[in-house]
Amino acid sequence: MPIRLYNTLTRTKEPFEPVQPGKVGIYLCGPTVYKPSHIGHMVGPVIFDTIKRYLQWNGYQVTLVVNITDVDDKLIAESQVRGISMAALAEEMTADYMRNLAAVGVDTVDHFPRATAHIDEIVAFVSELIARGYAYVADGDVYFDVSRDPEYGKLSRRSVEEMQGEGGTTAERKRSAADFALWKSAKPDEPSWPSPWGPGRPGWHIECSAMSRKLLGRTFDIHGGGLDLVFPHHENEIAQSECCHGVPQAKYWLHNGLMQASDEVGKIGGRHTRRAEPQPGDQQAQEAGKMGKSKGAAPFSELLKTYSGETIRFFLLSTHYRRPIDFSEERIREVERGLEKFYGLFARYQRVTQKSFYDLPATRRREDGQFEPGQDPFLLEVHTCRERVLENMDDDFNTGGAIGVLFDLVRLLNRYCDEHGLESAPQPQTVAVWERGMFTLRELTATLGLFRAPPQATHAARDELVPRLLDLLVSVRAEARAARNFAAADRIRQGLAELGITLEDRPGGTVWVLPK
RNA sequence: GGCGCUGUAGCCAAGAGGCUAAGGCAGCGGAUUGCAAAUCCGCCAUCGUCGGUUCGAAUCCGACCAGCGCCUCCA
Numbered sequence: 054m055p056i057r058l059y060n061t062l063t064r065t066k067e068p069f070e071p072v073q074p075g076k077v078g079i080y081l082c083g084p085t086v087y088k089p090s091h092i093g094h095m096v097g098p099v100i101f102d103t104i105k106r107y108l109q110w111n112g113y114q115v116t117l118v119v120n121i122t123d124v125d126d127k128l129i130a131e132s133q134v135r136g137i138s139m140a141a142l143a144e145e146m147t148a149d150y151m152r153n154l155a156a157v158g159v160d161t162v163d164h165f166p167r168a169t170a171h172i173d174e175i176v177a178f179v180s181e182l183i184a185r186g187y188a189y190v191a192d193g194d195v196y197f198d199v200s201r202d203p204e205y206g207k208l209s210r211r212s213v214e215e216m217q218g219e220g221g222t223t224a225e226r227k228r229s230a231a232d233f234a235l236w237k238s239a240k241p242d243e244p245s246w247p248s249p250w251g252p253g254r255p256g257w258h259i260e261c262s263a264m265s266r267k268l269l270g271r272t273f274d275i276h277g278g279g280l281d282l283v284f285p286h287h288e289n290e291i292a293q294s295e296c297c298h299g300v301p302q303a304k305y306w307l308h309n310g311l312m313q314a315s316d317e318v319g320k321i322g323g324r325h326t327r328r329a330e331p332q333p334g335d336q337q338a339q340e341a342g343k344m345g346k347s348k349g350a351a352p353f354s355e356l357l358k359t360y361s362g363e364t365i366r367f368f369l370l371s372t373h374y375r376r377p378i379d380f381s382e383e384r385i386r387e388v389e390r391g392l393e394k395f396y397g398l399f400a401r402y403q404r405v406t407q408k409s410f411y412d413l414p415a416t417r418r419r420e421d422g423q424f425e426p427g428q429d430p431f432l433l434e435v436h437t438c439r440e441r442v443l444e445n446m447d448d449d450f451n452t453g454g455a456i457g458v459l460f461d462l463v464r465l466l467n468r469y470c471d472e473h474g475l476e477s478a479p480q481p482q483t484v485a486v487w488e489r490g491m492f493t494l495r496e497l498t499a500t501l502g503l504f505r506a507p508p509q510a511t512h513a514a515r516d517e518l519v520p521r522l523l524d525l526l527v528s529v530r531a532e533a534r535a536a537r538n539f540a541a542a543d544r545i546r547q548g549l550a551e552l553g554i555t556l557e558d559r560p561g562g563t564v565w566v567l568p569k
Numbered sequence: 570g571g572c573g574c575u576g577u578a579g580c581c582a583a584g585a586g587g588c589u590a591a592g593g594c595a596g597c598g599g600a601u602u603g604c605a606a607a608u609c610c611g612c613c614a615u616c617g618u619c620g621g622u623u624c625g626a627a628u629c630c631g632a633c634c635a636g637c638g639c640c641u642c643c644a
Contacts (some may be wrong), residue, residue: 084644097644126642154600211572211640233642257642279644280574309633310574311638372582372592377575377637384581387594394593397607425635445583454583457592464592464609471601471609539603545603557606566606 056111056426056447058157058275059375061283061306062208069165070273072304076114080265080303082282083165086146087127089352090153091277092365092380093312096514099366100309100374101277103158103502104158104450109161110500111419118164118268120261120439121147124254129243139244156362157369158502164268168260174256178263179248180234187296191226193238193251199231202292208306209284233254233289235259258289263304280311282377286401288429292335298461310377325347361508361569364389370452370501386390391460395504397418398463402491403562404476405484411507413492415499422496424489431469438462442497452501460496466490477560513567523549527556527563 054226056069081101084094091157098119105117123143132142149168154162156342168175179195182188199205206212207413234256238244245252265273271294278287287306294302357366359382368388372378397425416422421461422439426432438458445454469490470476473483498504513519547558 082644085642090644095644101631122642209572209639274580277644281639281643284572313637375574376582379581384594387581390595391593391608401608449584456592457583460592467608468610514585531626534603537603550606555606558604559607560604564607 056108056508057449057450059309060174061265062302067305069305071113072272075112077108077116077275078269079115079117079275080273080275081117081119081260081276082261082286083121084146084150085122085125085127087125087131088146088152089149089354090146091350091494092356093350094150095153095157095159095353095365096278096309096312096369096374096378097156097279098159098162098319099157099369099502100450100452101480102161103276103452103500105161106308106502107446107450107500111525113127116163116269117161118166118265119162120264121150121165121167122257122260123167123169124244124260125149130217133242133560136205143167148223149352149354150224152416153357156357157366158362161502163455163535164267165177165522166264168255170259171264172255174247174267175265176236176246178259178266178293181297182235182293185297188235189227189228190250193235193253194226195236195256196227196232197235197289197293198228198290199233202296205231206288206296208291209288211288227501232554233258235293235550258286259293261286261290262293262302266298270303271298272300274302275307276306277307277309277493280308282543283308294509306431307374309374313377328456363503363508364392366402367392367456367503369458370503372453373449373451375449394460394463395498396508398466398494399504400564401467401515403561405470405479406488406563409507409564410491410495411504413495416496420508422493424493429486432467432489435462435493438494439464439497446500455501456480456496462490462497466494474560505537511569512569518565523554523565527565530556 058069062511077182079101081097083098084090101119102119105115112520121143124139125203128142132139135142140155147165148335151165154160179188182197183195186198188195188197236248236250236253236259237256238251238253243254245254264275276287276290290304364385366387369378371388371391403409404408404524423437424432426436441458442455442462445451446456448454466487469483473480473487475484475487495504509558525550530542530545533539533545547557549565555566557564
């Protein structure tokens with residue numbers, strides 16, 4: 054069964070067939086690095102990291118490129134405000150972006166090309182467009198002549214007539230409002246690079262055309278980005294690249310939905326807001342806005358102080374990527390409680406087998422994880438879960454549906470553990486069957502890039518003394534319980550609970566759980 | 570105004586013509602437990618409204634209502 058994906062170009066789901074058999078090139082539009090990234094910047098990278106993992110697991114050799122736009126009006130403005138160079142600002146913000154990506158487990162990106170490192174390629178690209186008659190020079194600027202491109206508007210489905218084009222001071226130099234800048238002449242105090250048209254800097258869209266060509270070729274497989282980039286960014290990229298090359302730039306265009314910033318009020322904002330009576334003073338709270346425009350868009354690094362990168366990743370993957378997501382901390386906390394189900398099962402696995410779930414090998418290829426369930430009803434159900442997860446993933450990377458099935462699998466594994474008394478009286482036979490199921494959970498979560506490493510140990514757990522003291526308390530409490538002195542036992546448990554430490558009396562003994 | 574997206578339980582969310590409409594969070598009942606915690610079992614929706622197509626629609630079509638995005642160099 055083939056992988057299908059939704060192509061913005063055709064507005065339909067299409068079977069995935071790479072340009073070259075077995076190889077896949079993906080270009081994702083990354084950030085303009087002028088301020089710290091917020092959670093909205095993580096949506097694309099997480100889904101495309103997942104897509105790459107999944108395609109690789111399905112046997113494709115995948116190259117993933119995420120560009121860094123490090124020259125732009127906003128960078129210039131911000132660097133002037135802060136009194137540092139544009140390069141220094143870009144450096145700082147790129148480092149922030151990289152740390153954030155690492156935290157959410159995005160580590161499959163092959164190239165992070167920077168616009169300023171590709172000025173030669175950009176100048177060459179612009180020159181080619183001029184030579185072919187698709188662009189014109191105007192007073193040190195270079196503009197793309199939209200009227201020369203009969204296909205202009207095919208991605209966003211707009212007609213040239215309705216375009217307003219870019220405003221700004223350079224507008225008069227353009228022949229048509231819809232034309233857009235390929236190269237902008239520099240003002241005296243602005244950073245610039247030499248070019249045949251005088252000192253200047255690249256326009257917004259050209260770096261993606263130039264860098265994708267360099268790293269992935271004239272026609273590559275998947276071009277991704279946020280839904281807000283469909284117009285004008287991707288439309289203009291297509292115009293530049295396809296007029297220059299005469300071949301499609303990308304076969305499939307994938308766009309992720311945008312993160313909406315709900316207010317701290319949490320529940321408010323978003324699609325379901327139904328204002329029965331417009332309450333005075335309530336209006337501001339009712340407005341959900343796009344992260345990029347919202348002043349409430351906290352730096353992602355701040356969010357990471359409260360929630361793990363894995364929680365965020367799980368949150369982002371628990372809905373389909375094309376759907377808009379309302380962000381609220383309450384939602385993150387709900388997701389976090391769902392994650393506990395997985396962590397709880399991993400802890401059980403450790404108790405039963407003395408092995409870490411995280412050490413289980415993940416399959417490299419889809420077919421490696423296939424197995425014959427035989428007649429065992431448990432394994433039959435595990436097998437079915439696996440199929441259901443893969444069906445979801447094959448269908449336009451439906452990670453939300455896939456995660457729903459993973460919860461089923463977790464319940465299945467817990468039930469088997471309960472029913473066969475694996476924690477109290479493990480039998481090698483049943484443990485082996487259970488492990489077969491755990492193995493499937495391992496491989497399926499790995500394809501989503503989840504649970505690749507144990508959650509960061511808390512500060513308390515890193516302290517050697519804490520576990521020892523807890524063990525001591527637990528053993529004292531065990532003696533009290535043996536003597537049926539439940540008052541003393543409960544006092545210990547209650548006291549620890551007030552410190553956020555949970556005690557679980559299990560068949561094999563008492564387990565303590567530290568707060569996150 | 571133009572183009573487009575969305576509306577499924579208290580909240581989040583999968584499903585896109587036909588099995589009892591996944592799953593998570595919250596809640597309720599039960600098993601287990603000395604009591605808890607964790608886990609398991611059970612309960613909790615006719616799919617924005619109105620019409621149409623169809624033997625049959627949450628799923629297709631139309632209208633309407635509501636929210637949102639782009640058309641302003643925001644992923």
